Amino acid sequence: MKLTTWAGGLAAGWLDERLPRRWTHVQGVREQLRVTDRLFSTDEADLLAAAGFLHDIGYAPELAATGLHALDGARYLREVEAPERLCALVAHHSAAHLEAELRGLADELGDWADERTPLRDALWWADMTTSPDGEVVTFDERAKEIQQRYGPDDIVSTFMQVARPELAGAVDRTEARLRAAGIDYV
Numbered sequence: 001m002k003l004t005t006w007a008g009g010l011a012a013g014w015l016d017e018r019l020p021r022r023w024t025h026v027q028g029v030r031e032q033l034r035v036t037d038r039l040f041s042t043d044e045a046d047l048l049a050a051a052g053f054l055h056d057i058g059y060a061p062e063l064a065a066t067g068l069h070a071l072d073g074a075r076y077l078r079e080v081e082a083p084e085r086l087c088a089l090v091a092h093h094s095a096a097h098l099e100a101e102l103r104g105l106a107d108e109l110g111d112w113a114d115e116r117t118p119l120r121d122a123l124w125w126a127d128m129t130t131s132p133d134g135e136v137v138t139f140d141e142r143a144k145e146i147q148q149r150y151g152p153d154d155i156v157s158t159f160m161q162v163a164r165p166e167l168a169g170a171v172d173r174t175e176a177r178l179r180a181a182g183i184d185y186v
Contacts, residue, residue, distance in 0.1 A: 003086070007050035010080070014060040021132050022059050028134025029055065032126040035185045039177055044119055051089040051123050054082075058090070068105050070096035074112055088112035089120060094127045095163040095170075102155050102162070118177060125174035128167050136186070139171045 008030070015023035030052040037045045058064060058073030065072050074091035078084075092114040100109040114120065131137045131145065143160055150156040178185045 003046045003083070004049040004053065007053040007086075011053040011057055014057050014063065018060055022056055024134040025130060025132045026053055026056050028130040028136075029053075029126045031134070032130050032136060033122065035178065035183055036122045036126075036174070038181060038183060039122065040119060047083070047086060047089070048119055048122055050086055051093070052126055054086065055090050055093045055123065055127060066103070066105055066108070068096065068100055068103050068109070070094075071100065071105055071109050074109075084112075085115070088115060089123055092120065094124050095159075095166045098163045098166070099156070099159040102159055118173070121170040121174045121177075124167060124170035128171055139168060143167070 011026055012023065015026060030049060033048055033052045036048065040048060054073060054077060056069060056073065057076060058069035058071065063072050063076045065075075070091050070093055074087045077087045077090055091109055091112040097106065097109055097114060100106045128139050128142050129136055131142065132149075137145070143164060147157045147160050175185065
């Protein structure tokens with residue numbers, strides 16, 4: 001079975017009924033990632049698609065233990081024996097290391113390395129250009145929406161302010177790669 005098929009079923013099982021809006025976002029991220037397929041080998045595109053489906057699995061109430069969904073998701077994926085690279089992509093998606101620092105969880109997140117590759121950038125790009133309703137948006141629109149949804153005093157809003165340059169860098173690099181490959185991503 002392709003990793004994407006397994007990941008889609010796993011994510012649906014945890015998010016579809018419990019967190020339907022989160023499930024819609026995850027499906028939108030997966031769709032957004034389809035345009036990057038030509039940038040990667042077949043195996044890497046499959047891994048990236050799986051990460052797209054699973055990046056927010058740690059929001060499932062039964063899995064949420066630390067308050068850092070990236071960490072909770074990676075820990076769960078390790079428990080179900082997902083490939084280690086998939087666990088690491090989920091653990092570090094969208095600059096999670098910065099939120100981990102704010103939450104005092106940097107050591108725990110350190111169980112996985114951030115690979116800092118074009119594949120990782122593509123996952124961040126898709127997450128940061130997909131609205132909660134699964135629609136394609138600009139990075140600025142997405143960042144603003146996250147801060148509005150959480151409010152000015154929430155740690156996630158602080159994280160977005162701190163992470164903005166790093167997130168924008170991943171978005172810019174991925175869009176440059178797409179343009180260089182002649183791929184229309186808008």
